[in-house]
Amino acid sequence: MSQTDNSKIIQSEELDPNFKYEVAKEHGGEQIKFCFQCGTCAAGCPIRTINGDFNPRTIIRKVLLGMRKEVLSGKEIWMCSNCYICYERCPQNVKFTDIIFALRNIAAREGYTHPSFVKQADLIRNMGRLYEVTELELDKREDYNLPPINPTNDDLDKVFEKTKIEDKLKKSRD
Numbered sequence: 001m002s003q004t005d006n007s008k009i010i011q012s013e014e015l016d017p018n019f020k021y022e023v024a025k026e027h028g029g030e031q032i033k034f035c036f037q038c039g040t041c042a043a044g045c046p047i048r049t050i051n052g053d054f055n056p057r058t059i060i061r062k063v064l065l066g067m068r069k070e071v072l073s074g075k076e077i078w079m080c081s082n083c084y085i086c087y088e089r090c091p092q093n094v095k096f097t098d099i100i101f102a103l104r105n106i107a108a109r110e111g112y113t114h115p116s117f118v119k120q121a122d123l124i125r126n127m128g129r130l131y132e133v134t135e136l137e138l139d140k141r142e143d144y145n146l147p148p149i150n151p152t153n154d155d156l157d158k159v160f161e162k163t164k165i166e167d168k169l170k171k172s173r174d
């Protein structure tokens with residue numbers, strides 16, 4: 001006789017029935033309640049084809065059920081590549097790609113920003129881009145008569161100050 005995996009049982013007392021309203025109020029999350037779980041988003045998702053743990057339909061289902069902590073603290077919401085395929089194909093105009101941004105914004109405020117995104121913010125802070133501009137790239141650009149790239153960006157302090165990114169990441173760094 002097979003045993004029940006208790007970790008997969010949804011505990012109703014842990015559900016937050018207001019979570020879907022919270023997401024719907026967040027910029028980008030407005031359409032979430034229109035999802036009728038057809039699975040078209042999951043069928044066309046390129047991330048899902050390489051990682052079966054990721055499923056946009058399931059993420060929406062969890063939000064609608066009120067699985068707030070599981071969704072916000074999980075890694076799934078950070079796996080979407082924002083390719084907009086599901087956004088284009090959804091018959092209900094749910095705009096899942098925008099919902100992902102809404103969920104990430106709520107998660108960041110709660111201190112759940114995935115470490116890889118914190119690292120990306122640090123790289124942009126230090127260099128203005130995600131990849132270091134090395135001599136190799138500069139030589140290549142010269143070969144193609146392209147102007148050199150400044151490896152640093154003096155306006156970054158202003159950008160970070162204006163957008164308050166550090167405040168938003170503070171909880172996730174603690």
Ligand code: SF4
Pocket residue numbers: 034035036037038039040041042056057060089090091092093094095096
């Ligand atoms: S395609 Fe749209 S309606 Fe269908 S499950 Fe995905 S988000 Fe929901």
Ligand code: SF4
Pocket residue numbers: 041044045046047048056079080081082083084085086087096097
């Ligand atoms: S936007 Fe995200 S969820 Fe939608 S198809 Fe692309 S990777 Fe998948």
